[in-house]
Structures are given as C-alpha cells and as structure tokens.
Amino acid sequence: MANRIHKLTIPSSTRYLEDVRQFVEIHAEKARLPEDSVQQLKMAVDEACANVIEHAYSGNTDQPIDIAVIVKPDRFTVRIRDEGVGFNPDAYQEPDLARIARSRRAGGLGVHIMHRLMDQVEYRQRGRTNECCLTKYRR
Amino acid sequence: MSSFSVGFRSVGSVQVLDLRGELDAHTAAELEAAIEKCQQDECVQILVNGANLMYISSAGLGVFMAHIEEIREKGGDIKIAALQPKVYNVFDLLGFPMLFDITESEDEAVTKFQSPAPSA
Numbered sequence: 187m188a189n190r191i192h193k194l195t196i197p198s199s200t201r202y203l204e205d206v207r208q209f210v211e212i213h214a215e216k217a218r219l220p221e222d223s224v225q226q227l228k229m230a231v232d233e234a235c236a237n238v239i240e241h242a243y244s245g246n247t248d249q250p251i252d253i254a255v256i257v258k259p260d261r262f263t264v265r266i267r268d269e270g271v272g273f274n275p276d277a278y279q280e281p282d283l284a285r286i287a288r289s290r291r292a293g294g295l296g297v298h299i300m301h302r303l304m305d306q307v308e309y310r311q312r313g314r315t316n317e318c319c320l321t322k323y324r325r
Numbered sequence: 326m327s328s329f330s331v332g333f334r335s336v337g338s339v340q341v342l343d344l345r346g347e348l349d350a351h352t353a354a355e356l357e358a359a360i361e362k363c364q365q366d367e368c369v370q371i372l373v374n375g376a377n378l379m380y381i382s383s384a385g386l387g388v389f390m391a392h393i394e395e396i397r398e399k400g401g402d403i404k405i406a407a408l409q410p411k412v413y414n415v416f417d418l419l420g421f422p423m424l425f426d427i428t429e430s431e432d433e434a435v436t437k438f439q440s441p442a443p444s445a
Contacts, residue, residue: 200351204328207347207380225411232382236350283424286390295383295390295419302418 190257198239198268199247206235206253210264213255217262223322226303227264230320233296234266242270242316261305263321272316275309331359339438340368341431345377348385356388360403364392369401370438374431375408381415389425402426404434 194209196202207228214224235251243249252267281298300307306321329352332343340363348356363371373389393403404426408416416427428434 200349203349203351203382204347207349222414225414228380229382229415232349236382236384239350283390283420286387288394295386299383299415299419 189259192255192257194253196235196251196253197247198243198249198251198270200236200239203232203235207232209253210255213257214262217257219262219322219324223262227262227320227322230300230303230307231264231266233299234264234318234320237273237296238266238268238270238316241273242268244271259324261321261323263319266318266320268316269314270316272311273309273318329355331355333359333362336372336431336435337439338368339370339372339435340366341372341374343374343377347380348378349380349382350384353382353384353388356385357391360388360392364396369396369399371396371401371403372431372434372438373403373405375405375412376431378409378412381412386416386419386421389421393425402438404428404437406431406434 192213194206196206210228210231211224214227219227231253235253238251239245249268249270254265256263256265278297281295286295300320304320305323306319308319310317329344329346329348332345334341334343342359344356346352360371389403396403405416406428407430408427413427416422416425421427426434426437428437
C-alpha cells in the first residue's frame with residue numbers, strides 16, 4: 187500500500203470539531219482500521235483540536251488549524267498543526283480524577299485521553315508552527 | 326455543527342436529563358446549563374440517560390466532574406444510565422465508574438435514588 191495523505195483546514199472554533207471527527211472517521215474507515223481504532227482516533231483528534239482552540243489560540247475563533255491524515259502500510263497518523271502558543275509536553279501529568287472532582291474544575295482530561303487512546307503521541311515545534319502527531323499502528 | 330440536545334423529565338423526585346447526539350467542547354455548555362438549571366430548581370437527584378448519546382469528549386465528562394462534589398454535599402447525586410457501549414468505554418477508560426454511579430438501565434438508577442444503599 188502506498189502512503190496517502192489527506193488534508194483539512196478548519197478555523198479555530200469548536201463548531202468545526204464535528205467536521206474534524208467526520209473527516210478522521212471517513213479516512214480511518216477507508217484505511218480499513220478496526221471500529222474501535224476509528225472511534226479512538228476520532229476522540230483523540232477531537233481532544234487535540236479542542237486543546238489548540240482553548241489553549242494555543244486562547245479561544246480566538248479565526249485562526250487556522252491544519253489537519254492531515256497520513257496513511258502508511260503499518261500505521262495511521264493524524265497530524266495537527268497550529269501557530270498559537272506551544273504545548274509543553276513535559277508539563278503533562280496523569281490526572282487524578284478525584285482531585286479534579288474536588289477542585290470542581292472541568293478540564294484537564296484531554297491530553298490524558300490522547301495518551302490513553304493512541305499508540306504514539308508526538309509533539310514538535312517547527313519555527314512558529316506547533317505540531318502534534320497521533321498514531322495508531324495496525325494490529 | 327454538532328447536534329446535541331438535553332430533554333428534561335421527572336420521575337418522582339428524580340430529574341432525568343435525556344442526552345441526545347454528540348457532546349463535545351462545542352455542545353458541553355448545553356449540559357452545563359441543564360445541570361445548573363437542576364440546581365437552581367433545588368433538584369439534586371439527577372439522572373443522566375445516555376441511551377441516545379452518540380459521542381462524548383473530555384469537555385462533556387468535565388461537566389459531570391465539575392458538579393458532582395457540590396451535588397453530593399447537598400445530599401444528592403448524578404447517576405448515569407443506559408450508555409451505549411462505545412460511550413461507556415470512554416467512561417471506563419478514564420476510571421469514571423470509580424467516581425460515578427453508572428447503571429445499565431434508567432429503572433435501576435431510579436430505584437437506587439429511591440432506596441439508597443446505606444453508607445459504609
């Protein structure tokens with residue numbers, strides 16, 4: 187199977203998250219990934235884009251988020267690029283659910299979900315561009 | 326645009342929230358408003374029926390997390406019932422069954438509200 191790449195650009199608004207999930211679902215199904223992997227990819231990409239909107243772009247709704255699906259013989263990767271404030275992966279700690287509930291503060295679960303659902307989560311910075319790559323390997 | 330709605334029903338003293346559609350960072354505000362309305366109405370027995378909930382992201386889960394402690398301090402609870410398997414899997418993955426009372430059916434959750442188990 188030759189490598190294939192499919193691209194989508196959305197404005198940094200949560201109203202487009204459903205479009206992102208559909209985009210990932212279509213290409214993951216075309217790549218014949220198992221149903222559970224399709225669902226996990228949709229969710230991990232949704233979380234990554236929601237984090238870009240909330241944290242990288244601080245809620246500004248008119249900034250670009252570039253999404254690319256990269257299909258390789260042994261893996262399915264979704265690359266998310268933005269030009270907002272970068273995420274420091276070293277700051278990530280596995281959340282304590284009871285502590286989050288006690289703090290009465292929604293949030294803090296998205297990165298955890300990405301790590302739990304994906305085989306590989308990578309962060310890179312290329313000049314002003316932040317890049318997050320979410321990968322599922324074919325079993 | 327994501328399609329999501331919250332329907333309100335009462336079963337005795339229990340406020341049932343019927344979730345329908347996809348609950349994500351765009352639609353979580355609707356669930357937030359629904360739970361706040363329950364609290365304004367001084368209803369602390371909240372049953373979330375997820376039979377028609379097709380998707381949930383961390384934004385939706387976070388709404389439950391943000392309210393559960395306050396509602397329990399008032400003697401109530403948020404119970405979650407009838408989730409579809411693919412949605413339950415997300416709750417399970419994150420360890421939510423340790424924190425929330427999740428039942429297979431709405432009837433089971435209503436019964437638990439009406440006759441709560443004695444605390445240990």
